[in-house]
Amino acid sequence: MSMLEKSPRGEPNASAACNEQSCLTLLLRLQPFPCLVVETQTARPLLSNEEARRMRLSGPPMAPGLSPCYATDDSGDRIEPDQVVSYLIGRGAGGDGVELTWHDSGCPRFFRIVSRAVPRGEGSAPLSVLSFLDLTAQRMAEVELREAVEARDEFFSVATHELKDPLFSIQLSTQLLRHSAEREGPISPYVLQHLEVSERQLVRLGRLIENMLDFARIHSGRFTLELEPNDLRDLVDQVVTRFQGQAATNGTYLTAEPGPEVHGRFDRIKIEQVLGNLLSNAIKYGAGRPVSVRLRAEADSAVIEVEDSGPGIPAEDRARIFDRFERASTGHKRASLGLGLYIVRTMVEKHGGSVGVVSEPGRGSTFIVRIPRQQTP
Numbered sequence: 001m002s003m004l005e006k007s008p009r010g011e012p013n014a015s016a017a018c019n020e021q022s023c024l025t026l027l028l029r030l031q032p033f034p035c036l037v038v039e040t041q042t043a044r045p046l047l048s049n050e051e052a053r054r055m056r057l058s059g060p061p062m063a064p065g066l067s068p069c070y071a072t073d074d075s076g077d078r079i080e081p082d083q084v085v086s087y088l089i090g091r092g093a094g095g096d097g098v099e100l101t102w103h104d105s106g107c108p109r110f111f112r113i114v115s116r117a118v119p120r121g122e123g124s125a126p127l128s129v130l131s132f133l134d135l136t137a138q139r140m141a142e143v144e145l146r147e148a149v150e151a152r153d154e155f156f157s158v159a160t161h162e163l164k165d166p167l168f169s170i171q172l173s174t175q176l177l178r179h180s181a182e183r184e185g186p187i188s189p190y191v192l193q194h195l196e197v198s199e200r201q202l203v204r205l206g207r208l209i210e211n212m213l214d215f216a217r218i219h220s221g222r223f224t225l226e227l228e229p230n231d232l233r234d235l236v237d238q239v240v241t242r243f244q245g246q247a248a249t250n251g252t253y254l255t256a257e258p259g260p261e262v263h264g265r266f267d268r269i270k271i272e273q274v275l276g277n278l279l280s281n282a283i284k285y286g287a288g289r290p291v292s293v294r295l296r297a298e299a300d301s302a303v304i305e306v307e308d309s310g311p312g313i314p315a316e317d318r319a320r321i322f323d324r325f326e327r328a329s330t331g332h333k334r335a336s337l338g339l340g341l342y343i344v345r346t347m348v349e350k351h352g353g354s355v356g357v358v359s360e361p362g363r364g365s366t367f368i369v370r371i372p373r374q375q376t377p
């Protein structure tokens, strides 16, 4: 038999009800958050703890001289304290989704209200228990976390941007050094070797910075496409030529299979970066085995394939490597950010296309990019 319930013969059992009421009162008093028992039909509070009374959820209406307080709901509508219970009952007992913001003289507090119907005997007025879970600390932590993430993103974006200028001037100086050395006759093998190391590392640094910049742009919502009529065959040829030096240093035989012209509206720089990231991976992970690039036109799409004969990618890793900061479990020791394929996927999807990988462990991988040829600007 529960509090306020009747005996089997329908008469109130005074002492049992009294005991249960004291237990329940004690239980409510022990709760660290506002808590009430209310009559569901009338929204009349029957029992409440000190916390609930302090918020004036039960008891007499606000006495003069007390600082004003009120609640607002998720649409910002104001609810007076003595109306809160009827508001909550109106939203239905038995749920835990209603959230209210509480305003008094201090900082606003945030509550999620958990309400439960109390199972009762037949003929007894239905009751509900309302518990106000205080989410304020959690909300503050969320705000602090969001601000910290924003500050990190801002720092990431500014720092990456600042890296571009010195990189550009070192690239320029290296080019000038090479030209000046070439003018004076054959470059000594020692100088040439170090020049080539510098050039390779500069290209690598450039790609890392570009990926980091794009990552920052994607996350701040500043990523846009510049769609213009382009021929992908020309683009593929240029990027593959640019990668020949890196491939040769790695002992990789890199080829572009002759294909048709594939015209469409693309963002040239972004597609160059897509292909660049795929080629950089194929050379980096391809164990010095041949890498080939193919281009073809399908009815509405352009398809670029980059095939290597490296170690392949285990089936369980094939989806997640396209997520940011993900690397496959094959345990390569090379320093990498795990951003290349994330940038590839994002850029291709921004073009309305898709990217996937077909791979056989031990026999290589083929990355397949599909981009619609006609983009809506």
Ligand SMILES: Nc1ncnc2c1ncn2[C@@H]1O[C@H](COP(=O)(O)OP(=O)(O)OP(=O)(O)O)[C@@H](O)[C@H]1O
Pocket (backbone or CB within 6 Å): 211, 277, 281, 282, 285, 286, 308, 310, 311, 312, 313, 321, 326, 327, 328, 329, 330, 332, 335, 336, 337, 338, 339, 340, 341, 342, 365
């Ligand atoms: N051609 C490939 N063969 C085998 N594994 C690959 C290949 N391409 C990518 N991977 C795996 O997928 C992971 C994710 O690749 P992704 O290009 O996103 O990052 P990364 O190369 O590790 O770093 P970043 O490109 O940012 O310098 C790689 O770490 C590697 O484990």
Ligand SMILES: [Mg+2]
Pocket (backbone or CB within 6 Å): 277, 280, 281, 336, 339, 340, 341
């Ligand atoms: Mg990569």
